Each structure stands twice: as C-alpha cells, then as structure tokens.
Amino acid sequence: MRIRSVSCLAICAMVLSLGFAVIGSPAEAAETVKIGAVYPLSGNLARLGEESYRGAELARIERNAQGGVWGKQVEYVVADAPDTNAARSEAERLITRSNMKLLLGTYSSSLAYVATEVAERNRVPFFEFGAISDPITERGFKYTFRTCAPASGFGTIAVRVIAELAAPKMGMAPKDIKLAIVYEDSLYGTTCAKYAKAEAEKVGMPVVADEPYSAKTNDLSPVILKLKAANPDAVIHTAYIADAILFSRQAKELNFDVKAYVGQGGGHSMLDWAKAIGDVSGFLNVDFPQFKINKAYTPGLDEFIKLYEDTYKEPPHSGHSLVNYFGAKVMFDAMEKAGSLDADKIREAALSLDVPEGQTCTGWGVKFDPKTGQNVRALPYGLMWTKDQEQVTIYPSEAAVAEIIVPMPTWRERGQ
Amino acid sequence: MSYTFIQVLISGVLLGGIYALISIGLTLIFGVIKVINFAHGEFLMLAMYFAYWMWHYWGVDPYASAIVLAALLFLIGAATQRGIIQPLLKSPASMQIFATVGLSITLQNVALFLWKADYRTIQTAYQASKITIGELAIGYPRLVAFAGATAMTIVIFWFLKNTFTGRAIRAIAQDRMAAMLMGINQKKMYMLAFGLGSACVGVAGGLLMPIYYVFPTVGTYFSLTAFVVVVLGGMGDIRGAWIGGIIIGLVEAISGFYVPALKEAVYFAIFILILLFRPSGILGLGRGFEEVAQE
Numbered sequence: 148m149r150i151r152s153v154s155c156l157a158i159c160a161m162v163l164s165l166g167f168a169v170i171g172s173p174a175e176a177a178e179t180v181k182i183g184a185v186y187p188l189s190g191n192l193a194r195l196g197e198e199s200y201r202g203a204e205l206a207r208i209e210r211n212a213q214g215g216v217w218g219k220q221v222e223y224v225v226a227d228a229p230d231t232n233a234a235r236s237e238a239e240r241l242i243t244r245s246n247m248k249l250l251l252g253t254y255s256s257s258l259a260y261v262a263t264e265v266a267e268r269n270r271v272p273f274f275e276f277g278a279i280s281d282p283i284t285e286r287g288f289k290y291t292f293r294t295c296a297p298a299s300g301f302g303t304i305a306v307r308v309i310a311e312l313a314a315p316k317m318g319m320a321p322k323d324i325k326l327a328i329v330y331e332d333s334l335y336g337t338t339c340a341k342y343a344k345a346e347a348e349k350v351g352m353p354v355v356a357d358e359p360y361s362a363k364t365n366d367l368s369p370v371i372l373k374l375k376a377a378n379p380d381a382v383i384h385t386a387y388i389a390d391a392i393l394f395s396r397q398a399k400e401l402n403f404d405v406k407a408y409v410g411q412g413g414g415h416s417m418l419d420w421a422k423a424i425g426d427v428s429g430f431l432n433v434d435f436p437q438f439k440i441n442k443a444y445t446p447g448l449d450e451f452i453k454l455y456e457d458t459y460k461e462p463p464h465s466g467h468s469l470v471n472y473f474g475a476k477v478m479f480d481a482m483e484k485a486g487s488l489d490a491d492k493i494r495e496a497a498l499s500l501d502v503p504e505g506q507t508c509t510g511w512g513v514k515f516d517p518k519t520g521q522n523v524r525a526l527p528y529g530l531m532w533t534k535d536q537e538q539v540t541i542y543p544s545e546a547a548v549a550e551i552i553v554p555m556p557t558w559r560e561r562g563q
Numbered sequence: 564m565s566y567t568f569i570q571v572l573i574s575g576v577l578l579g580g581i582y583a584l585i586s587i588g589l590t591l592i593f594g595v596i597k598v599i600n601f602a603h604g605e606f607l608m609l610a611m612y613f614a615y616w617m618w619h620y621w622g623v624d625p626y627a628s629a630i631v632l633a634a635l636l637f638l639i640g641a642a643t644q645r646g647i648i649q650p651l652l653k654s655p656a657s658m659q660i661f662a663t664v665g666l667s668i669t670l671q672n673v674a675l676f677l678w679k680a681d682y683r684t685i686q687t688a689y690q691a692s693k694i695t696i697g698e699l700a701i702g703y704p705r706l707v708a709f710a711g712a713t714a715m716t717i718v719i720f721w722f723l724k725n726t727f728t729g730r731a732i733r734a735i736a737q738d739r740m741a742a743m744l745m746g747i748n749q750k751k752m753y754m755l756a757f758g759l760g761s762a763c764v765g766v767a768g769g770l771l772m773p774i775y776y777v778f779p780t781v782g783t784y785f786s787l788t789a790f791v792v793v794v795l796g797g798m799g800d801i802r803g804a805w806i807g808g809i810i811i812g813l814v815e816a817i818s819g820f821y822v823p824a825l826k827e828a829v830y831f832a833i834f835i836l837i838l839l840f841r842p843s844g845i846l847g848l849g850r851g852f853e854e855v856a857q858e
Contacts (some may be wrong), residue, residue, distance in 0.1 A: 332824075360823060365581070365775075365784060366812075368574035369819030369826075372567050388682050389784075392776050399691045400702040401570070423684035423776060558691070 178219040180488070183226065183241035185252035185262050190229030192255050198464045199254040199277050200225075202471030205454050206479065216482045223251075234258040238265040247271065248488035251478060254467065256280030263291040272493045274481075276474025277467060281338065284519040290490055292481075292497050292515055294474035296435065296525040298335075302343030304433045305383045305409040308529040308542050308551070310350045313381060313407040316553035322351040327379035327405075329370060329394075331362035331386055339385040339411045355379050362390045370394075371403050381407040388414035392423040399424075399558045406554035407431060412527070418536065426562070427532040429555035431541070435466045436509045436528055440540040441548050447508035473509040477522075480513075510546050566698050571820045572813065573701060579812025580709025584770060585785050586792040586804040587715055588763030592640075594799020595736040595756035598648055601663040603789065604782025605670035606761050610636055610768025611777035612678060618685045618772070625685055626707065629769025633762040640761025641754040648757065649750060667782070674779035682776045690773045704773040711770045715763060716805040723801070732756055736799065791834045797844025806845060 184203060187196035204223070211220045224245050226237035234253065241247040242265065250266050251274045253259045259278035264286075266273035272290040275283060279298040284291060310321040317324070328343050330336030336359065347354050356377035358370050367390065374382065382405050386394060391414025398404075410432040414420050421427045442448055451472055455463050463469065477500065482488070485496035497520075502513040504524055512524030529542025531549060539549040589603045600606075610632045617623040617631070647666060651659050694701045723729040735742040735752045743749050775781070792811050796803025811830055818829040837844065 358823065360819075361827060363784060364819075364826070365788070366574065366578045366815060366819070368578075369571060369816055369823065372570055372574070372820060373823075376567055389776060389778070392682065392684065396691065396774070397702075400693055400705075401700050417682075419682045419684070419776075423682070423686075425686060 179222045180216055180219045180482070181222045181224050181245075181247065182249040182251065182488075183238075183245065183247035184223040185226050185228050185234060185238055185241070185250060185258070187229045187253070187255055187258060188225075188227040192229065192258075195465065195467050196254050198467045199471045201455070201459060201463075202468035202473075203251060203276065203475040205451070205458060205468070206472045206475030208458065209454060210476075210479050216479055217486065221479070228253065228258055228262065231257050231261050234262045235265055238262040242266065242269045242271050248490070249478075249482070249493065250274070251276065251475065253278055254471075256283065259283050263288060267291060270490045272490055272497075274474060274478040276471040280334075284516075284521040287518070288520060290494060290520075292478075292520040292522070294477050294511075294513070294522050294525065295470045296511070296527045297521060298338045299342040300526045301385075301411045301433045302339045302341065302383070303346045304527050304529055304542065305339075305343055305411060305431075306346035306350060306352065308409055308431060308433070309381045309383075309407055310352060312529065312542060312551045313553045316551065317380065317406055319380070322353070324352050324381055325355040325377070325379045326352045327356035327358070327374050327377055327382045328354055329356070329358045329360070329374065329382060329384045329386075330411075331390055332359040333362065335387075335413065336362075336385040340383075343383050343411075360390070362387050364390065364393070367394050367397050368401060371397055371401050375401065375403050379405060381405055381409070383409045383411065384415070385411040386414040388417050388420055391415055391417075391420045395420070395424045399561075402558060404557040407551075408555060409433060409529075416538070421532060421536040426534060426556075427536060428534040428561075429552040430532040431551070431555075432530045432532065432538060433527050434530055434538070435470050436511075436546075437466055437530060437538050437540060438463070438469075439537060439548055440510065440528070441546045444505045444546040445508055445510045446506065451508050469509060473507060473511065476507075477513050505545055567820075570699055571816050573699060575813035575816030576809055577702070577705040577709050577812070578816060579809035580705070580712045581767075581771065581774070581808075582785075582788055582792050582811050583712040583716065583805045583808025584708055584767040585764060586789045586796070586808050587712065587719065587801055588760035588767075589786075589789050590793045590796065590799055590801060590804040591719065591763065592757055592760035593793065594801075595732055596644070596648065596652075596753050598659050599663065599790075600757075600760070601660065601786070602643070602667040602670060603760075603764065604784075604786030605667045605674075606636060606639065606782075607764040607768055607771075607785060608674060608777065608779065608782040609639070609670065610765045611772055611775070611781060612674065612683075614769045614772040615683050615685060615777050619683075624687065625769045625772040627769075629711075629766045632765035632769050634765070636765030636768075637758040637762040641758035643761070644754045644757035645750075649753065652753075671779050671782070678779065680778060682778050684776045685772045687773050702774075704770075708767075708770045708774065711766060712805065712808065715766060716801055719759070719763075720801050728752075728755065788830075791830060793844075794834060794842075795837055795844055797846040800844065800846045803844055803846035 186200040207221050215221050226241055228234035228237045249272050254277040256278040259275050263273045267288045275293040281297045281299050284293050314321050326347055328340050330340040360370050412434040415432045416434045481497040485492040498515050498517050500513045504512040514524045516523050528540050530538040531541045541547045541551050592600050614625045614628050617628045647662050651662055689703055692703045723733055731747045732752050792807040796807030814830050819826045
C-alpha cells in the first residue's frame with residue numbers, strides 16, 4: 148500500500164515536471180515577455196474595467212510595434228477579477244501557477260487593495276493604473292506602484308481651484324471665502340471631504356458647513372436648507388449620480404445659489420447628470436484628464452485617440468483608457484530600465500524614473516515616492532462644464548483650454 | 564418659527580405625499596389579500612420606465628401618461644395575482660414572501676438587462692417651477708405628487724365605502740370564508756384588489772418622473788420606507804397610509820435638518836416602537852389583523 152502510494156507520487160511528480168518543461172520551453176524560445184493583467188472584465192465593474200483594460204492593451208500594441216521591451220514582444224496573461232475574492236485568487240494563480248513576475252491592473256480600489264497585497268506577499272511588483280483609494284499605497288508596500296492620482300488629490304484640487312482661480316475673480320482673498328463641504332457619507336465621500344478640509348485649513352479658507360448625507364436618500368432639502376442658512380460662497384460636493392441629480396434639482400427648487408460649485412468626479416462627471424439638469428454651464432468638477440485639454444501639455448494624446456479609434460472602431464468611452472495607457476507606458480519604461488523582471492531591479496528602475504509634468508499624454512509627470520510607491524506628479528485636473536454639456540480643463544493653467552466663469556450663473560439666469 | 568423651519572415642514576409634508584403615493588397601493592393589497600408584495604417597488608420602477616419611454620419616444624407628458632400607466636399596471640398587478648399569488652394562497656406566508664421577493668429580484672435584473680444601469684431623467688418645462696411665498700418655495704412637481712396622493716386616497720376610500728364592488732372587497736378582506744358563502748367571487752375580487760393596488764404605483768410612476776430619475780433598483784429607494792409607512796398607518800388602512808406617509812416625511816425632514824447622521828435611525832426606531840407598542844398601527848383594524856395570510 149505504502150509503496151504503491153509513494154510510486155504514485157513519484158510518477159505524478161515526474162509527469163508534472165515534464166509538463167512544466169514542455170510548457171516552459173517554447174515560451175522561452177519565442178521572444179516574449181509575459182506579465183499578468185488583473186481587471187474586472189465581467190460583472191458590475193465590467194463596463195469601466197473593460198475600458199481600462201483597453202488602455203493598457205493599446206500601450207502594449209504600440210510598444211510591440213516599436214520593438215517591445217529588451218527587444219522582446221510583450222504579452223499579457225489576462226485574469227478576470229469581477230470581485231475581491233476573484234482578485235485575490237486570480238492574483239495568486241497568476242503568480243504561483245502561471246509564474247508571473249510582474250502584475251498590472253485593476254481600475255477598482257477594492258480589487259487593487261487585495262491584489263496588491265497578494266503580489267507584495269510574493270515579492271512581485273504590481274503596477275496600479277486606475278484605482279484611486281489612498282490606503283492602497285499607504286501600507287508601506289515595497290513593490291506596489293500607482294501611476295494615477297489618488298483620491299486625496301480630488302479634495303485638494305477642488306480647494307485649489309477655488310483659492311487660485313475663483314477667489315481672484317470674486318475679488319476676495321481665500322481666507323474670506325466661506326466654504327461648504329457636502330458629501331455622501333460612504334468611504335468615497337468622506338475621503339474626498341477629509342482632504343478638502345485639510346487643504347482648506349492649509350490655505351486658511353473657513354469651512355462654514357460640513358454636511359454628510361446618505362446617498363440613498365429621497366430628499367436633500369434639509370441639507371440644502373442648512374447650506375442656505377450657512378450662506379457659503381463656494382461649495383465642494385462629493386456625490387454619486389442619483390444624489391448629484393437630486394441635489395441640483397432641489398437646489399434649483401429652493402433657489403440655493405453659490406458663486407462656485409465644485410464636484411469631485413463621481414456623479415458630477417457623468418453625462419446623465421448633465422442631461423438631468425440641462426444647462427450646466429459654469430459647474431466645476433475635479434477628475435482625471437479629459438480629452439478637452441491643452442494638447443501642448445499632453446503630447447501624445449491625439450495619437451492615443453487615433454490609436455484607440457483605429458483599434459476599437461469607436462471613440463474612447465471615458466478617460467479610464469487614457470490613464471491605463473499612460474500607466475502601462477510608465478511600467479514598460481521601468482521594465483526596460485530594469486533589464487529584467489527581478490523585483491528589486493524593477494523597484495530601483497521605477498524609483499529612478501523622473502519625468503516632469505506636461506510631457507506625457509495625460510500631462511502627468513512620473514516620480515514615485517520611495518516610501519509609498521505613489522506617483523507624486525499625478526494630480527486630478529480642474530474642469531468646467533460648458534453649455535454643450537462638455538467638460539473643459541481649467542486647472543492647472545498650463546493645461547487649461549478655458550477660463551473659469553465666476554460667479555457661476557444663478558438658477559434664475561439658467562431659465563426654466 | 565423661523566422661515567427655515569417652516570420650509571423644513573413644507574419639504575417634509577411634500578416628501579410625505581410621495582411616500583403616501585407609493586404606500587397606498589401596498590396597504591390596499593395587504594389589507595385585502597393579506598399578502599406583502601415585496602415587488603411593489605419594482606412595479607413602481609416599471610411604471611417609471613414606461614413613463615420615461617413614453618416621454619422619450621412620443622413626447623408624452625408624464626402626468627398624461629399616469630392614466631395609461633394606471634391601466635397598464637392594473638393589468639400587470641391582476642396578472643401577478645392570478646399567475647403567482649393565487650396558486651400560493653393556501654401555502655404558508657413564507658412561501659408567498661419568497662414568491663414576491665423572487666419576482667422583485669427578477670424584475671430588477673430584467674430591467675438591468677433590457678435598459679442598462681443608466682440613470683434616466685425626463686425634462687419638462689415645469690419641473691423646476693415653484694410657488695414662492697415670501698422666501699418659502701413649494702416645488703410644483705412635488706405639490707402635484709402630494710395632491711395626487713391625497714386625491715387617490717379619497718377616491719379609493721370612497722370606492723371601498725360606497726360602491727358595491729368596494730363593499731365586496733372589504734367584505735372579503737374582513738372574512739374570506741363568510742364573504743365567499745355570500746356569493747362573492749374571491750378570485751375576481753383578489754385580482755381586482757391587486758390590480759388596483761398596482762394601478763396606484765402606475766399613477767405614482769407618472770407623478771414621480773418629473774422629480775426623480777429611473778434606474779433598475781429605484782424601487783428599493785422607496786419600498787423600504789413604504790413598509791414603515793404601512794405599518795405606521797395600520798396595515799390595510801388607506802387613510803392610515805396617507806397619514807403615515809406625511810408623518811414619516813416630516814420625521815425625515817426634521818431629523819435630516821437637526822440630526823442628519825441619525826436620519827434613518829430615527830424613523831426605523833419609530834418603526835420598531837410601533838411594532839412593539841401598537842402593532843396594528845395608528846388606524847389599525849384591530850389586533851390580529853396584522854397576521855399575514857391567515858386562513
């Protein structure tokens with residue numbers, strides 16, 4: 148009995164090792180570099196997950212056409228991670244079974260949070276291109292690098308837009324501007340609000356109202372009435388889509404006007420919101436780079452759009468593809484410089500990258516903080532909605548294509 | 564009383580009208596058939612989508628489509644009663660609950676599949692118009708919704724009190740066995756009651772579209788509150804649903820203004836207190852009536 152099971156094991160081991168040898172050798176023979184890609188390609192997150200993946204894929208196609216990395220073609224081994232359990236197991240599978248030495252992904256913060264954890268534990272570098280939650284890079288991981296702007300940047304930029312662009316137009320100093328911060332009370336809203344408050348304190352802007360609410364509410368009139376009582380000059384609002392629509396409609400109903408109103412991505416970035424309100428000219432927003440931006444500040448953006456349209460036969464759905472494209476290009480540069488997929492060499496190469504702002508397709512620079520792995524030269528942009536329901540870039544000034552309208556039109560001036 | 568406080572009260576009453584609008588149908592179905600329709604919110608979602616598509620394709624004003632929607636939802640409600648509830652009437656209450664919960668999940672996902680998760684809104688000339696008294700503002704669409712809820716309460720109450728069919732419905736609600744012995748057609752009355760209850764959300768769908776937006780899970784935003792309203796007003800009581808709606812609207816507005824973080828906690832605390840101390844509600848039909856599916 149015992150002998151038999153031992154021999155069984157031996158045979159199994161032999162078959163397995165043979166199998167590995169057979170699978171392993173042609174991959175080495177063909178001149179390809181394989182890296183793992185983790186994205187949500189099915190389920191709830193699939194819509195923007197797919198758009199994100201397309202960006203990374205375009206960067207790969209372009210890189211391969213230019214000769215690839217170390218003269219070898221790059222290949223993604225793609226894993227679908229619709230939820231956190233899948234993100235964990237797929238990252239695990241890519242590393243231990245498919246033997247990936249480098250991972251990229253993911254678009255969603257919750258997926259990134261677990262996938263990077265698996266990678267770090269296995270000493271595999273992970274490049275995150277699209278997830279914004281700050282804690283992803285606040286855990287002291289050595290091999291996690293984030294190329295895009297973190298959530299904290301949203302609140303910060305919102306305050307800067309008010310202090311640097313709106314305040315001079317109002318003829319006021321930042322310290323005289325009464326600021327109200329309104330936000331839905333989940334992690335998204337509270338995070339943005341936290342950093343907005345911190346930045347407001349930094350520039351000395353008094354916060355006269357701090358109003359959290361549940362995004363599932365049917366009525367925001369109590370919140371708006373409290374804001375009216377506080378009589379702020381500017382509002383920073385973090386909302387999903389439903390509460391963004393409800394807030395705007397009830398603000399119109401209750402005649403709540405301010406000189407400047409800044410959204411934080413989310414609902415205020417969506418065309419559904421603009422459509423529900425109608426005339427949205429002068430509404431401000433903070434988000435990832437959009438396509439209406441000073442092209443001199445974002446060299447390569449037009450080429451990206453063209454490559455996207457040639458490949459997918461439609462224009463980009465959102466900026467998600469762009470930031471993933473940017474991220475993948477940064478990652479390829481780090482790989483090229485490292486000369487191999489050795490984790491420490493990749494880390495060293497990534498940390499040595501030094502690109503100033505205004506020289507890439509997103510306008511973002513590249514400089515990773517050695518403590519966190521966060522790209523400190525990536526911050527979201529200040530945007531403004533136009534009458535045609537488009538978002539144009541207004542901040543920073545080097546990237547701007549339009550000038551801020553302050554005070555924004557009142558509800559009465561918008562008609563209806 | 565300051566202007567702001569009066570405005571809070573106005574907002575609360577108007578919000579209450581919206582809750583009443585949705586709760587009336589739920590309480591009617593419950594009162595007669597003793598079935599809790601967990602798909603009630605999804606019927607509202609369907610009505611809102613229909614209102615949206617009628618506006619989108621043919622430019623029909625949502626207030627005008629409310630009448631068509633009432634008829635349409637009546638048919639859907641009657642069909643649900645005949646096809647899903649009727650065969651389960653003799654089964655334990657839990658079975659009926661599973662059936663309506665299942666229906667609710669099915670409808671949500673069918674809507675997600677057919678119409679995507681986009682938020683759709685209607686633009687009308689009057690949606691932001693309002694009546695202004697001094698500094699107070701009363702939104703016109705909300706006022707219409709409130710008036711609609713009140714009118715619906717009166718009409719249905721009158722119908723149940725004064726018409727032959729209404730009396731038959733009440734009779735069967737009071738004593739299923741005795742009413743059947745008197746020659747009332749139980750199946751027909753149940754279909755009628757379920758249809759009528761669903762027609763109420765048909766009207767609600769039309770009246771709510773100028774205020775809100777529709778997406779596949781919009782029903783869940785309202786149905787939970789509607790359950791609280793129905794319990795508060797007394798299960799099965801139409802007037803109770805109206806009063807309950809207003810009370811919850813006021814509670815939400817006032818607590819939202821003074822203790823925003825506890826807004827939901829406050830009205831669910833009220834919900835629990837009612838269940839503990841007056842399970843038959845403000846205008847409840849007496850003890851024992853809150854029992855589901857008693858034979």
